[in-house]
Amino acid sequence: MPTDASILTLKNVRYRWSGRASFELAVPNFSVKSGETVLLLGESGSGKSTLLSLICGTITAHHGVVDVAGTNISALSPRRRDQFRAEHIGLIFQQFNLLPYATVLDNILLPLRFAKARRERVPAPNDTARQLCEDLGLPNDAMNASAGTLSVGQQQRVAAARALIGDPPLIIADEPTSALDAATQTTFLELLFEQSRKHNTTLLMVSHDARLADQFDRVVKMADIAQQQREAL
Numbered sequence: 001m002p003t004d005a006s007i008l009t010l011k012n013v014r015y016r017w018s019g020r021a022s023f024e025l026a027v028p029n030f031s032v033k034s035g036e037t038v039l040l041l042g043e044s045g046s047g048k049s050t051l052l053s054l055i056c057g058t059i060t061a062h063h064g065v066v067d068v069a070g071t072n073i074s075a076l077s078p079r080r081r082d083q084f085r086a087e088h089i090g091l092i093f094q095q096f097n098l099l100p101y102a103t104v105l106d107n108i109l110l111p112l113r114f115a116k117a118r119r120e121r122v123p124a125p126n127d128t129a130r131q132l133c134e135d136l137g138l139p140n141d142a143m144n145a146s147a148g149t150l151s152v153g154q155q156q157r158v159a160a161a162r163a164l165i166g167d168p169p170l171i172i173a174d175e176p177t178s179a180l181d182a183a184t185q186t187t188f189l190e191l192l193f194e195q196s197r198k199h200n201t202t203l204l205m206v207s208h209d210a211r212l213a214d215q216f217d218r219v220v221k222m223a224d225i226a227q228q229q230r231e232a233l
């Protein structure tokens, strides 16, 4: 259930990629309420992944404020930013980023290694991981399998369990369903929503696919929140 409090606020943010053709993204004002599910739609090259990287703190704004759970992450040192991300943000990527030779269990527990407060919210990590697997429809014997031996749809569920463990307040998902067929996409999203609600997590998901819109509390178009500028150097 969305509340009035914002979990994420961007104000007067500007970021420029330099290179052969420079690209500048400006986001004057964008916020997401705690508990909201938001779909961010935009064309290829409109800066969606750049925006998510700013929110995750893997890149830092050249101007403005990126506030996540009450902290301006642009002002943190690189080390504190990495730690902050591990504590507060669950990440699901298009390519899942699982460790293929590690077991499903180890993949799910990975974020807890780098995040003390998140780890303390999970007193029985193996049981919690097992419960998440069950809730996400993974077979019982999957826990000890190497992640790389699972199907694409199953790997995506492992990535979701890894993002959800320890109840981070914000889940960021970058095109998480693009590698799945339509039926698996729908099931995956239903499970992700169900789990986000159960854990009271905010979900910000990026996609090209406007057909997903009905399933979210709010749909935001990149063109409505951001200006892009491209210059050939």
Ligand SMILES: Nc1ncnc2c1ncn2[C@@H]1O[C@H](COP(=O)(O)OP(=O)(O)OP(=O)(O)O)[C@@H](O)[C@H]1O
Pocket (backbone or CB within 6 Å): 017, 018, 019, 021, 022, 023, 042, 043, 044, 045, 046, 047, 048, 049, 050, 051
């Ligand atoms: N690592 C990088 N180095 C230099 N420029 C980059 C980098 N990543 C992105 N850009 C620039 O930012 C622009 C926007 O890229 P971004 O990946 O944010 O868009 P997107 O909306 O997520 O696209 P897509 O839907 O195709 O993934 C690119 O066209 C490119 O010019």
